[in-house]
Amino acid sequence: MVKSTRLSEGSVMELLELIPDPDIPVVSIVELGIVRGVAVDENNKVTVTITPTYSGCPAMTVFKEDIRELLLKNGAEDVEIKIAHSPTWSTDWLSESTREKLRAYGIAPPESNSSDSVPLFSSSKQKIKCPHCGNTNSRLTSQFGSTPCKSLWYCDSCLQPFEYFKCY
Amino acid sequence: MKTQEAIYQYCLRIADSNLILAQRLAEWCSRGPILEEDLAMTNISLDLFGQAETLYEYAATIKGDNATADSLAFLRVEREYFNRLITEQPNGDFAVTMVREVLFSAYQNHLYQALCKSNDEMFRGFAEKALKEVKYHLRHSSEWVIRLGGGTEESKVRSQAALNELWRFTVDMFEMDEVDEELISMGIAPDMKEINKSWMKTVTEVFTEAELHIPDLNNVIKGSNKGIHTEHLGHILSEMQYLQRAFPGATW
Structure with missing residues (x-):
């Protein structure tokens, strides 16, 4: 059985750059500053920390699903998505x-x-x-x-x- | 009272107020006077739903016992809701909705500013974000009230009637009890007497500009901290909770 190679934080970030904002598909969730951090453990479990934009933005649900689906498809064994409330997201980013x-x-x-x-x-x-x-x-x-x-x-x-x- | 218990209760007060007002504003969907206002009121509603969700999630982690944001939002009975009474008042005409929005978003604006300095990290993160949103709500509604107050005879009469009707519910927004005392002592929540002062300054500024006069306080109704409501909340809940009551555990 082929054991999948360990993902690097950098390669995860590159993958995340492929995920567009569902309402503004020309920019990615990385460019919008939504992704705050990525960690990969020895079992290829990926933890992605994201920060919400507007409190009620429906796109956040889509982001979470897209992140999970894309990473599982590309070698992650498990995906955990953490929400960071601080620092507050800003268009200044x-x-x-x-x-x-x-x-x-x-x-x-x-x-x-x-x-x-x-x-x-x-x-x-x-x-x-x-x-x-x-x-x-x-x-x-x-x-x-x-x-x-x-x-x-x-x-x-x-x-x-x-x-x-x-x-x- | 233990601090965790007080934080839980405080989350519900803010989240319930936001949830119920969001539900009220959503009633305007497809009934707005113009398309832009239809969008505005439902956008504000969406912000408030989102703010409520953040605090329900926080409250659910404190409560444990398999509680979730959804179970808190949809599976409590009337006396277990602690929303400020003004948020459950009917939409009335556009003037009533906009005057209510000025009164309540000005309140949120000052409350959230204070919570940005809270010793509780979750409250701080919540307030920093929510403050950006309610500033837009306050600016939007105050511009409308100024326009309506200084508009036609009809719009002026209706706006003044709206203020006369809603003013008596504003005392309830600043009521304090042992929950506040505990959180004030821990530097987590502000003294509502201070919020009341800055709120009064802001709304006086708006209503003066709108040429509306602030009425005397008569027939004051309060009790939201204890879960006492006007007759309107039960009707809102029966509609809002229908799906979860009819089909328990249903998910999207």
């Missing part, structure tokens, strides 16, 4: 290249630092750069959009609606 992928996909990436810095009652005077035409002649249509992480905007230059990945 998105790298410049991840932001560029979002823009190319048609979603305006978060423009300022996490929401902590936004004053409570400023009706948004913020101008977000339209991902389609690049102009900032835009306005907020709704603070809440198709997923918990996005708000709805309208560009008055190219007359197209677009989604904005909210600061979190």
Whole structure:
């Protein structure tokens, strides 16, 4: 019987980079900063520590299933998924290249630092750069959009609606 | 009272409030005045469900005895729920829902800010995340209340009526008992008198901007810490728990 070789932490990370966000398939769960740690023991049991994005984000359930399925298929004997609540996930963790992928996909990436810095009652005077035409002649249509992480905007230059990945 | 027991009880107070308000907001699904608001209210509902789940999971680990987030959410009876009474009040018209949202999200905002400094690591992690979410809820609802208060005669009358009706439930949100005393002494939970002060400052700011006046306190109803409810909770539970009652143990 062929005994499967031990997975390395690095190869597990490479596998995890293949798992896309179900709602934004151009970015992976690693790029989003959801994967916080990987450990492999001598029996090829893999422990993946992830951190939730929005408290109620339905994608989290999909992430967990995808991680388990992919790792079991690629040699892991067992998969344990741990949830880390601290430090709190933030859009500040998105790298410049991840932001560029979002823009190319048609979603305006978060423009300022996490929401902590936004004053409570400023009706948004913020101008977000339209991902389609690049102009900032835009306005907020709704603070809440198709997923918990996005708000709805309208560009008055190219007359197209677009989604904005909210600061979190 | 033992600390673990107090933490369990405190989890239920926050989680139950979030669960019941989430259920209420979900009632707006497909009935919102405009599509964007339909999405907004269900998004807020989803955030609150998620927040409730985090604390139910924590409570279940303390309780042991095969308890799960689901069993806590769906298999208790009315007197075992400790949600703040304001969260179970009917949606009414859009003004009632938005005024309730201002009153409650401002409360969550200040409570969570305080819990970010808790000596309990789980509460700290929960609050840091949840705070980011309720800030959006508070901004959304206060912008609406300001618009409704300063809108037409009709929207102003309705918003003021909503505030008059809901104000008497706000005392209940700040009630304290031996659970709070234990957790305050351990540096785990804040003194609600302090939260009450900062909450009052925030809501006064919103209602002043909205040109609505804060009514006198009359017919105050409280009792959520002891599981005493208004007549509305039983009806919510009968709908929310139907599946688990009719088909015990059913899973998705």
